[in-house]
Structures are given as C-alpha cells and as structure tokens.
C-alpha cells in the first residue's frame with residue numbers, strides 16, 4: 001500500500017492516513033509512505049507578488065501570505081476539544097485510542113525532516129494497540145529514535161525562537177511592520193508561530209522560511225507550509241545591535257567552541273551580528289595583551305580627586321594610591 | 323561634543339560585561355495576547371546569541387551610567403579609573419530595550435548603574451525606567467535590576483513591582499575582602515538589604531483571602547561574587563554561597579572569574595581570569611542545588627580547600643568515596659543514582675522509568691546517551707559488575723586528562 005503525503009509538517013495529514021490504514025488493519029511493513037514535500041525547491045515557482053500595498057524592495061511571498069485582503073490559508077484550526085485530544089478518530093468510527101503522550105510525541109515527529117518519520121510514527125501507533133506500555137520503554141530502539149526526533153524538533157523550535165531577527169518595513173498605517181527570514185531544519189513554522197503571536201502582539205509581522213511562513217496582523221495568525229523567498233531588507237537598528245554584541249564580549253574569556261555548540265554556523269548567515277565574530281576572535285588575544293601591557297595610569301580623573309576631598313578630608317586611604 | 327547613542331552604547335555595554343548573569347528564566351509565565359502589548363516570558367529563558375566568550379546573550383545588559391562616586395578596586399567604573407564615561411537618559415534605555423526586543427535580539431533588560439550623586443537618586447532613575455517600560459509601554463518581557471544596596475527600602479520595594487529579578491552583589495566572598503577592595507560598601511548593609519528583600523518576597527507571595535497576589539520579583543533575587551581577585555579558598559566561597567542560599571533564599575549565586583580590566587588598580591592580579599576554577603565552582607554549586615550534595619561533602623579533604631581543576635567535583639567526590647560504589651542501576655534509589663559520575667538528572671529519571679519494564683544493561687544506558695566509558699566503573703547493571711575497576715589504584719588517572727590540557731583558554 002502506497003500513501004502519498006505533502007509532508008510539510010501538517011499532523012492531520014499523516015493522522016488521517018494512519019487512521020484509515022490502522023482501521024483497515026494494514027501492518028507497518030506493508031505501507032510505503034511517500035513524502036513529496038521533503039525536497040527544497042518544489043514550491044519555488046510561486047508567482048511573486050508584494051503582499052502589502054507599497055512594494056518594498058524584493059519582498060516576495062506567496063499571494064496567500066499577505067496581510068489583509070483575501071489571505072486565506074489557515075493551517076491551525078481551532079485547538080481540538082480536550083475530550084478529543086486523546087482519541088485519534090472522530091466519533092462514531094472505529095475508535096482508536098492512544099495515550100495523550102503519544103499525540104504529543106507524534107506531533108513533533110511529524111515535523112521532522114527525516115522521510116522515515118511517517119513509518120516510525122505508524123509503527124509506534126501499530127505497536128501501541130497491543131503494547132499498552134510501549135511509551136514507557138524509554139530505552140527501546142523505536143522509542144529512542146522517536147525521542148531523538150522529538151528532541152531535534154524541539155531544539156530547532158527553540159533556535160527559531162532565539163534566532164529569528166525581525167527587520168522593520170517602512171510605516172504605512174498605525175501599526176509597525178516587520179519581516180524576518182529564517183531557515184529551520186524541520187517543518188516547525190506552524191508549531192512555533194503562536195509563540196511569536198503571544199510575544200509580538202502589538203506589531204504586524206511575517207516570518208518567511210523555505211519550509212513555510214507565518215503572518216500576524218493583530219487579528220489573525222495565518223500560516224502556510226509553502227516555501228517563501230528571502231526578502232532583502234535593511235534595518236539600521238542592526239548596527240546598534242552589532243555595536244552591543246561587539247562590546248558585551250570579553251576578549252579575556254575567549255571560548256569559541258562553547259559559542260559554536262550553542263550557535264552553530266548554519267544559523268550565522270541570517271544573524272546580523274555573526275559577521276563580526278571572525279574579527280572579534282582574531283583580535284581577542286592582542287586586546288588582552290595590550291590591556292596587560294598598559295600599566296595603570298598614575299593620573300586619576302579630576303572628579304575622583306574632588307570626591308576624595310569630599311569624603312576623606314584627612315590623608316586618603318592607602319593601597320589604591322589615591 | 324556629546325557622544326552619539328551608538329558611542330554611548332559601546333561604552334555602557336563595555337562596562338556591563340563583567341557581570342556574569344544574563345539569565346531570563348524562572349519568572350512567571352505571561353504574554354501579550356490579552357493586553358495587545360509587547361513581550362512574553364515562558365518560564366525557561368532564551369539565549370538570543372552567543373558571544374565568542376561562550377556566554378549567552380539573553381538580555382540587553384547595560385549600565386545606565388558608568389560614572390561612579392565609589393572606588394571599588396576590581397571595578398572598571400571606579401572613580402579613580404580613566405575609563406571613558408557616558409550616560410543614558412531613562413528614555414534612551416527604554417527606547418533601546420523596546421527596539422531591541424521588537425527585533426527579537428533579546429528577552430529583556432538587565433540594568434545596572436554606577437552610583438551618581440547618591441544611592442537613592444540613582445535607584446530612582448532605574449525604577450523609572452522599569453516603570454515606564456511596564457506602565458507606559460505595556461512591556462511584558464524580562465527585567466532584571468541591579469539594586470544599589472544603600473538605596474531606601476521604599477525604592478527597592480517599588481523596583482520589585484516592575485522587575486522580574488533584583489540582585490544585590492555581595493561582590494567578594496568574605497567581609498574582609500569587601501572592606502579592602504570596596505571601602506565604601508558595607509557587608510552588613512548588603513546583607514540587610516538582601517534580608518529585607520527576602521522578607522518582602524515571602525510576605526507578598528503569601529496568598530490572602532481578599533486580594534489577588536501582587537506580582538513581586540517573580541524570578542527572585544540573585545547575587546554575584548568575584549573569584550580570584552583575592553586569595554579566598556573554594557571551601558570558604560562555597561560555604562558562603564550555602565549561607566546565602568539558605569538565609570536569603572537566593573535563586574542564584576554567580577561566580578565571576580576576576581578578569582583584568584583596562585586601567586586596572588595596581589593592587590590586583592593582572593593575570594588571565596581563572597576560568598577553569600570558575601567552572602568548577604559552578605559545577606559544585608549545581609551539585610548543591612540539584613543533586614543533594616552538601617557543600618562540605620564537596621570540599622571535604624581538598625588540599626587548601628581548593629576544588630581539583632583537572633576533574634569535576636562529582637567525579638572527585640566519587641573517587642574519594644569508593645565504598646559507596648558500585649551503584650546498582652536496577653535497584654539503587656534516586657539519591658544514590660544522582661551521585662554517579664556521568665548521570666545527569668534527566669538520565670536518572672529515564673532510568674527510574676525504564677527499569678520498570680526490564681532489567682537494564684549497559685546497552686540500555688547507551689541508548690539513553692550515557693557515556694558507558696565514564697560510568698561503568700561506578701555501576702552495576704544486568705550482565706555487568708565492575709569489581710575490578712573500582713579497586714584499581716589508577717582509577718583516577720583513567721579519568722584525569724593529561725596535565726597539559728589543564729587550561730581551558
């Protein structure tokens with residue numbers, strides 16, 4: 001049995017197919033899950049059109065992604081009723097019951113970019129029908145693999161929250177507008193978008209990625225799983241941020257490996273501050289040496305002398321040489 | 323000529339980088355979906371960038387001003403230093419915080435300041451910044467204010483209404499150190515301020531029948547001490563931390579390896595910061611807070627009261643307490659599992675869960691991503707008994723890296 005999926009991180013797509021297969025009693029080894037969407041570029045031929053009234057330089061997104069008129073794609077339906085959370089099937093049909101923990105796990109696994117994820121998720125679902133305690137077997141190979149995928153999706157989501165950088169667009173109305181370009185490893189845009197909605201509520205924004213986009217207009221959060229194109233926008237505030245980044249760094253404590261394990265190079269190209277890193281590293285040692293060679297000066301600022309007179313009328317205290 | 327905003331940002335972030343904390347975690351969960359404003363906190367903090375010093379950049383960490391009427395020897399901003407000076411207006415700090423936040427560079431603001439005019443004047447300006455962010459701009463991101471210990475209780479209380487976290491630095495691990503290096507500061511006052519804040523936090527977190535609880539410093543208070551500026555031992559440092567944790571319910575004690583500063587005072591060592599030592603102190607602190615170790619256990623029998631630099635304190639404890647090993651991973655209680663070098667809290671939880679299903683062997687641990695090489699001398703598992711290993715005289719050498727790798731730099 002062959003099952004074709006768009007495979008862009010939408011959970012219900014897999015869930016519906018899995019439900020049917022399970023109801024029909026098809027064992028995991030008889031299903032060939034065929035993912036179309038895993039490849040980049042499949043959706044690159046979108047007709048480019050500026051999604052807002054004026055046309056800022058080279059912003060290209062799918063027409064469905066615009067703020068305002070007629071934008072339509074709403075992948076996030078209303079959240080399922082709590083009573084339905086723990087069941088995979090709509091009322092009336094062959095009931096497939098799974099522990100809520102399975103849904104949480106499967107939702108994450110389906111966002112992973114590994115084509116084997118559908119097979120793995122289905123195998124877990126299949127085994128769960130007879131092995132009620134499967135999920136607790138945390139050192140069993142299938143569970144270990146699913147957890148690894150879940151962890152990777154979690155890490156990617158966390159990095160998205162951390163490394164998305166909004167750039168401001170020219171003002172048109174009373175709300176400020178921002179756009180960000182990000183390149184996630186997995187299909188996590190719809191999953192992470194609500195975080196940005198809760199946080200950046202008073203401004204309009206778009207997060208565009210090769211694996212889908214999210215748009216917030218103060219009213220509705222829309223997501224699409226289609227690939228977007230990288231907008232080219234300059235935001236002057238990035239300069240202030242770079243200034244901060246360069247000066248909060250302490251050259252006497254250089255620990256490059258530590259930095260790279262937390263901020264892997266694959267993210268650098270979309271981080272405005274990253275271009276400074278090679279120079280900061282190169283100059284660090286010299287800066288420390290210069291600092292050490294420059295002896296403490298013997299002259300002190302005038303206001304220091306004034307302060308000393310104010311608070312220490314008799315001979316100033318020792319040591320510091322005041 | 324007046325410096326541009328960018329030039330002042332350079333000076334005032336330079337001045338702030340010696341403060342170790344940049345944490346934005348542990349505060350109350352909140353967001354802007356109802357208020358329609360800006361900002362959220364979701365429990366665990368987010369590091370938005372990492373500097374090449376490996377430190378997390380989570381907050382806009384700046385000084386309001388680096389002018390200071392005090393003369394603390396270890397501080398780049400002391401009045402006798404020739405460092406370049408600058409000052410932000412409260413409006414500028416508010417603007418920078420909001421604009422940085424909107425671009426998702428940061429989780430919020432960590433504001434400290436040199437003392438200008440007097441403690442209350444300085445504190446008042448800082449409180450104003452926090453109040454404006456919250457009240458005028460509907461900002462719900464993270465705010466950490468470094469309080470001025472001598473400031474009046476009323477101001478500190480007001481700060482607590484707007485800030486997620488307040489910190490008062492003890493500066494140095496001993497009173498004698500503070501008196502020598504920060505002559506205008508008084509350890510007794512620092513403790514008094516911490517105590518007063520603790521009482522206020524306790525009082526306001528007490529639920530009452532009639533009123534909803536006020537939000538008051540939901541991420542608690544923290545402090546920082548400088549390590550290596552004077553010759554205090556690790557045992558003394560950790561003992562003083564244990565006191566701070568228990569007397570003032572601090573959330574965190576930060577250790578900051580003394581780092582040479584430009585135009586340093588002549589009474590200080592101009593050497594590389596003791597980063598490995600700082601790291602070991604953090605590990606010890608971690609064992610104390612999350613692994614059920616006592617500080618005295620960690621430092622027991624250490625030469626001159628110093629933690630070993632070449633192995634971590636947990637392994638060091640295990641090697642000096644070999645009679646407590648091997649630990650049977652299929653039967654030992656949680657407390658003892660947590661003491662096995664190579665097991666983290668998560669691993670221990672997984673073991674406790676997985677062993678309900680089967681007797682666990684080394685291959686099970688491998689799948690839980692435990693380093694078998696590191697733990698196998700200390701544990702018993704299905705099909706595995708390490709007797710010969712634990713008795714080996716060269717056990718320590720098997721773990722200790724060769725001496726030339728000692729420096730972390």
Ligand code: SF4
Pocket residue numbers: 390391392393394397398399400401435436437504
């Ligand atoms: S009071 Fe604070 S800013 Fe001023 S010199 Fe002392 S440590 Fe530095």
